[in-house]
Amino acid sequence: MAHPLKHAESSARRFGGKAEDYLPIHNWFDESKAFFSDFRHRALRHHAEGIFLAEKLFGLVIVNSDGKQVPVRYLGEQHVREDLGRIPTAQDWLMQIKPQRWMYGQRLDEETPSTKEEVA
Numbered sequence: 001m002a003h004p005l006k007h008a009e010s011s012a013r014r015f016g017g018k019a020e021d022y023l024p025i026h027n028w029f030d031e032s033k034a035f036f037s038d039f040r041h042r043a044l045r046h047h048a049e050g051i052f053l054a055e056k057l058f059g060l061v062i063v064n065s066d067g068k069q070v071p072v073r074y075l076g077e078q079h080v081r082e083d084l085g086r087i088p089t090a091q092d093w094l095m096q097i098k099p100q101r102w103m104y105g106q107r108l109d110e111e112t113p114s115t116k117e118e119v120a
């Protein structure tokens, strides 16, 4: 599953109401695609911590157009499971980053001495 509308339609089948009731939450999960166009954008929000962040942003529950309360956490879990088949942690994603020297806090001028001369 890829497009937020597909996730929203799935939410409506599962929890009632209309797809539009759920679209803002599913759009939020996939907004990171604007920063990185392939599946790796999911590393930013498609994990357990992202689901709890959604809860902070949208509240514990939303009320759908049937007047029914739907927990935001359930919607986040549905979205992530539909995309990944499971709910990873942020650590699961971060462990896949190949460490680079600058990530340790190395300053550029310590890394390449010639840069210091060029700046001065």
Ligand SMILES: [Zn+2]
Pocket (backbone or CB within 6 Å): 002, 029, 030, 042, 046, 079, 083
């Ligand atoms: Zn997604």
